[in-house]
Amino acid sequence: EPEVTQTPSHQVTQMGQEVILRCVPISNHLYFYWYRQILGQKVEFLVSFYNNEISEKSEIFDDQFSVERPDGSNFTLKIRSTKLEDSAMYFCASSEVGLVGDTQYFGPGTRLTVL
Amino acid sequence: AQSVTQLDSHVSVSEGTPVLLRCNYSSSYSPSLFWYVQHPNKGLQLLLKYTSAATLVKGINGFEAEFKKSETSFHLTKPSAHMSDAAEYFCVVGSGNTGKLIFGQGTTLQVKP
Known part of the structure; x- marks a missing residue:
């Protein structure tokens, strides 16, 4: 069964450093998403991406964040200058058509620790 | 605005x-x-979903949920718990133009032998 994969599973970085989190969505899916879960808190939507453009973003997704689909298979989330409060589990998801009610398939997550 | 509790x-x-x-x-x-x-240490797996068809929705692993508009509820049930059901469960609503998901706080299910 096709699945969403994410690398690395755990990333440790120093405050102020740039990190790139990688995801490989399911191959025939058109919509891609990033969510995060700070320890002990809800899973929160960050951004949705379709046709090489951001479709929707939350207030969390400020200028420090960016997303890209560099090569037709990978989908990346970049944090330019990490802060302590960026420490969280980051989940990538993909769906076929991106409509409300369409199933989103999640990857296993990347745990980001900012020291 | 959409939300779940x-x-x-x-x-x-x-x-x-x-x-x-x-x-x-x-x-x-x-x-x-x-x-x-x-x-x-696993990703989020879909158990079931409701999208305005039948109000009683059956999912994987014997779980089901009933949509009750009058009570604004969508409770998850299973007749008989198994040890492998121990996990975190999230109730989620779809929202927005791109179907972004809005998560509840989560419920930790513990299954005792």
Whole structure:
């Protein structure tokens, strides 16, 4: 069964450093998403991406964040200058058509620790 | 605005007894509702979803949920808990133009032998 994969599973970085989190969505899916879960808190939507453009973003997704689909298979989330409060589990998801009610398939997550 | 509230942060049951995980939703229109499960060190897996078809939705691993508009609820049930059901369960509502998901706080299900 096709699945969403994410690398690395755990990333440790120093405050102020740039990190790139990688995801490989399911191959025939058109919509891609990033969510995060700070320890002990809800899973929160960050951004949705379709046709090489951001479709929707939350207030969390400020200028420090960016997303890209560099090569037709990978989908990346970049944090330019990490802060302590960026420490969280980051989940990538993909769906076929991106409509409300369409199933989103999640990857296993990347745990980001900012020291 | 769409939102969901999971009424219990932690539920403990004995193996073989019924499971009830409670979720209330708030929506200005007919919602799309989901239950996802997260086992330790695993990704989020879809258990079931409601998208305005049958109000009783059957999912994987014997779980089901009933959409009750009058009560704005979407509770998750299973007749008989198994040890492998121990996990974190999220009630989720779809929202926005791109179907972004809005998660509840999560309910930790503990299954005792």
